[in-house]
Amino acid sequence: xxxxxxIKSILIxxxxxxxxxxxCEFDYSGAQACKALREEGYRVILVNSNPATxxxxxxxxxxxxxxxxxxxxxxxIIEKERPDAVLPTMGGQTxxxxxxxxxxxxxxxxxxVTMIGATADAIDKAEDRRRFDVAMKKIGLETARSGIxxxxxxxxxxxxxxxxxxxxxxxxxxxxxxxxxxxxxxEFEEICARGLxxxxxxxxLIDESLIGWKEYEMEVVRDKNDNCIIVCSxxxxxxxxxxxxxxxxxxxxxTLTDKEYQIMRNASMAVLREIGVETGGSNVQFAVNPKNxxxxxxxxxxxxxxxxxxxxKATGFPIAKVAAKLAVGYTLDELMNDITGGRTPASFEPxxxxxxxxxPRFNFEKFAGAxxxxxTQMKSxxxxxxxxxxxxxxxxxALRGLEVGATGFDPKVSLDDPEALTKIRRELKDAGAxxxxxxxxxxxxxxxxxGVFNLTNIDRWFLVQIEELVRLEExxxxxxxxxxxxxxxRQLKRKGFADARLAKLAGVREAEIRKLRxxxxxxxxxxxxxxxxxxxxxDTAYMYSTYEEECEANxxxxxxxxxxxAAARTVSVRVSNSTTAVxxxxxxxxxxxxKPLWLTVTRKPSPPTTTLPIASTSSR
Numbered sequence: 001x002x003x004x005x006x007i008k009s010i011l012i013x014x015x016x017x018x019x020x021x022x023x024c025e026f027d028y029s030g031a032q033a034c035k036a037l038r039e040e041g042y043r044v045i046l047v048n049s050n051p052a053t054x055x056x057x058x059x060x061x062x063x064x065x066x067x068x069x070x071x072x073x074x075x076x077i078i079e080k081e082r083p084d085a086v087l088p089t090m091g092g093q094t095x096x097x098x099x100x101x102x103x104x105x106x107x108x109x110x111x112x113v114t115m116i117g118a119t120a121d122a123i124d125k126a127e128d129r130r131r132f133d134v135a136m137k138k139i140g141l142e143t144a145r146s147g148i149x150x151x152x153x154x155x156x157x158x159x160x161x162x163x164x165x166x167x168x169x170x171x172x173x174x175x176x177x178x179x180x181x182x183x184x185x186x187e188f189e190e191i192c193a194r195g196l197x198x199x200x201x202x203x204x205l206i207d208e209s210l211i212g213w214k215e216y217e218m219e220v221v222r223d224k225n226d227n228c229i230i231v232c233s234x235x236x237x238x239x240x241x242x243x244x245x246x247x248x249x250x251x252x253x254x255t256l257t258d259k260e261y262q263i264m265r266n267a268s269m270a271v272l273r274e275i276g277v278e279t280g281g282s283n284v285q286f287a288v289n290p291k292n293x294x295x296x297x298x299x300x301x302x303x304x305x306x307x308x309x310x311x312x313k314a315t316g317f318p319i320a321k322v323a324a325k326l327a328v329g330y331t332l333d334e335l336m337n338d339i340t341g342g343r344t345p346a347s348f349e350p351x352x353x354x355x356x357x358x359x360p361r362f363n364f365e366k367f368a369g370a371x372x373x374x375x376t377q378m379k380s381x382x383x384x385x386x387x388x389x390x391x392x393x394x395x396x397x398a399l400r401g402l403e404v405g406a407t408g409f410d411p412k413v414s415l416d417d418p419e420a421l422t423k424i425r426r427e428l429k430d431a432g433a434x435x436x437x438x439x440x441x442x443x444x445x446x447x448x449x450x451g452v453f454n455l456t457n458i459d460r461w462f463l464v465q466i467e468e469l470v471r472l473e474e475x476x477x478x479x480x481x482x483x484x485x486x487x488x489x490r491q492l493k494r495k496g497f498a499d500a501r502l503a504k505l506a507g508v509r510e511a512e513i514r515k516l517r518x519x520x521x522x523x524x525x526x527x528x529x530x531x532x533x534x535x536x537x538x539d540t541a542y543m544y545s546t547y548e549e550e551c552e553a554n555x556x557x558x559x560x561x562x563x564x565x566a567a568a569r570t571v572s573v574r575v576s577n578s579t580t581a582v583x584x585x586x587x588x589x590x591x592x593x594x595k596p597l598w599l600t601v602t603r604k605p606s607p608p609t610t611t612l613p614i615a616s617t618s619s620r
Contacts, residue, residue: 003040004329007084007114009062010037011077013095014048014055016069020378025309029090029320030055036324037087038062045081047074048091069094071101078102078111087327089117089280089303090320096123096303097172097200117327118302122276126302127172129205132275139274141267142296144207144287155192158206159185165209167376168192170199179376181211181241211241212457213287215298216253218268219311221281221322221346223331228269229349231281231319232311233261238374239457240287242431245306245378248398251314251356254391255461260288263295277302280323290459313385314356316529316542322346339529343536353533354544357394358385361402362433374431387529387544388496392465396496399436408501409440409469421445428455439463443470469495476505481512486520493522493547525551 012033015026031054034044038061046061049068056064063081067073069091078086086108088099096118102108103120125131129148136143144167147158159166159182168191170178178198182188195204215236222228235255237248253261268284275282283305285298304320312319316339325335332347360380364372370379384401388394396408412427412434413420424445427438435456442452449463456463472492476484484492484506492502499513506513517523524545530538534552543553 002329002334003325007042007116007328009043009045009081009083009085010116010328011045011047011074011081011083011086011113012037012061013069013074013086013088013091013098014046014050014053015091016049016094018050018052020381024053025306026090026092026304027053027055028309028312029304029323031060032318032320033087033090033324034060036321037328040325040328042328045077045083047077069098071098071105071107074098074102075105075107078107078113082111083113085114085116085328087117087324088115088123089323089327092303092305093172096127100124100127117280117323118277122278122302126275126277126300129169129171129203132299135274136271136297139270141271142294144210144296144298146205146207149192149204149206150196150202152189152192152196155188155196155204155206156185159188162206162208164188165211167207167209168195169205169207169376170195171203171205172200173198177377181209181375210287210296210298211239213240213289214255214459215240215244215247216256216264216286216288217244217249217307218264218284218286219281219308219319220268220272220284221319221326221332222269222272222277222279223326224278224329225331226273227332227347228272229332229347230265230268231317231350232315232352233264234307234311237458237462238431238435239459241376241457242374243376243378244285245383246360246362246374246380248360248395248436249307249310249358250391250394250462251311251358252352254355255459260293267295267297271297271300275300275302279326280304281308281319283307290457310356310358310385314387315350315352316531316540317346317350337531339531339540339542340536340538341540343538344532348532350531351533351535352529352531354387354389354527354529354546355391355394356385356387357391357398358383359398359402359436360433361404364433372432374433374435389527389546389548390495391462392469393494393496393546395465396469396498396501400498406437407498407504408496409437409466409473410501410504411441411444412437413441415441415445425455428452431456436466439466440470443467444474469497472497473501473505476502477507481506481508481516484513484516486522489516489520490522490547493517493524522547525549526553528552 012030014030034055037044044061045063047065047067048056051066065077088095100120100123125135133143149155149158165181165183167181168179178195180191182191192204196202217234219231221231232251233253234249234251235253236244237250264286271284272282281304283301287296287298304323308319322335333345335346336342337344337346361382363381364370384398386394386397386401388397399406399408413423424438424442427435428442439452449460449467452463453460500510503510503513525548526543526545528538529542
């Protein structure tokens with residue numbers, strides 16, 4: 001069906017300030033929505049309190065208000081601008097909460113404003129823990145054994161039924177704020193008091209403990225004709241008990257069988273239909289008991305989320321752009337896929353032939369007195385994403401991309417230290433920001449895969465991948481540079497080893513490894529991110545480097561301009577830093593960005609999944 005003609009102007013609610021749990025991924029989605037709706041001829045009015053964003057640039061919307069995202073402030077804007085519709089699904093939890101309050105206060109009805117993207121009832125049904133639990137049971141899906149509490153007395157009564165340990169989650173908060181895991185009554189009362197204070201509805205969901213279960217996410221897009229596609233499946237490297245924003249995640253899911261994936265896929269679509277999300281993207285989270293395969297639904301977000309941004313970057317499918325157009329009446333089969341140049345419709349479910357790894361970035365040194373142990377409350381201040389042909393390659397790329405001085409799985413402890421094994425076990429059991437490196441140390445210290453699994457509950461498949469990398473490191477250290485023949489060096493590069501890491505292991509300078517690669521004519525090639533696993537041709541310049549035979553890039557000979565990247569996105573290095581680097585002459589940009597990365601411009605438009613061109617780090 002064509003776009004709606006009964007609406008002319010649309011109010012988009014932004015996400016507000018960049019904070020832990022809600023950062024520039026919502027600037028990405030808001031900017032994409034503004035561009036998509038203006039492209040269709042709608043007048044766009046934007047409200048966002050954060051001026052340091054791309055979406056608040058003057059050319060992004062027809063009218064921009066740098067104002068607090070509070071219903072009373074937004075009411076005045078609605079009264080002045082008289083929009084026909086409001087789109088709240090691009091601004092995270094802040095925008096959803098504001099939209100619900102506008103509905104409750106009668107503002108939308110007073111001024112005849114339609115909520116698009118999601119209805120107030122669908123948002124409330126997804127966010128209200130009791131209604132969500134009832135809805136899941138109605139469609140035959142399990143949720144965690146739980147109870148609702150609005151006071152400390154009610155919370156203690158629920159705890160008596162659920163038992164310890166238990167998980168406390170406040171309603172209508174972002175990034176798990178106010179939540180946590182309680183192992184005893186003292187911890188329980190402390191977390192509940194904080195949660196009741198932060199929840200706008202003074203409501204807590206108290207769940208049975210799912211610690212140690214495997215966690216998955218499904219990114220789903222649905223249109224008004226009930227066409228549904230799964231954009232991407234995402235698997236958490238860390239088991240339940242650590243907030244998904246603080247967990248390493250991998251796309252697509254690596255440890256699901258096809259049967260398990262299809263069950264989860266069908267369940268995701270059923271959740272959207274029951275909640276009532278008629279158009280746009282949503283995120284559905286599942287937990288699976290590794291002992292018996294029991295599947296439960298954790299929650300769903302009836303909006304573009306942090307994971308949606310990851311899924312868009314991972315697959316090339318522009319979720320926010322598509323969701324905005326679905327909200328104004330289009331269907332998936334009417335929208336074309338920009339990545340493939342319109343050769344496939346948006347209803348074509350993305351297929352990827354590579355592995356994407358996301359690793360969170362922490363900065364506890366800036367938060368004096370903060371508890372650096374990872375829990376159900378999000379604590380990371382940013383993240384990096386890497387693409388590789390294998391899990392091992394993308395993981396090692398991501399570790400280097402964190403810019404914490406790591407060249408790969410660098411040791412964190414000296415095995416000569418008599419307390420080394422004790423420290424390793426402690427770090428594995430009680431997860432901190434550097435646990436991934438301690439896992440490698442555990443294998444160096446002689447722990448088995450089962451031994452590490454018993455301490456971390458991380459799926460054995462992932463642990464085997466890391467153990468293999470550690471064994472290869474040991475072999476490199478044993479044979480030295482003289483033992484790095486062409487075949488062995490190619491194997492190492494395909495598994496993501498950097499020249500700097502190999503040099504450390506072999507006891508030589510990095511330049512010597514690079515010289516050896518030149519001698520073997522061993523250089524990276526570039527593969528395209530195309531949403532279709534190379535089934536259709538694509539000209540979009542969205543690529544990643546790897547060590548294979550065929551190169552899919554067509555480099556330009558024009559070196560007048562270059563792309564630069566501000567590296568890992570964090571609270572302090574964010575979207576505004578990246579905008580200074582776009583299409584800036586080489587010599588000027590090098591002064592702007594601390595550590596510029598160079599890539600020749602291919603004179604193609606930037607990927608539709610992003611608001612900025614993407615620069616890829618070298619695979620050296």
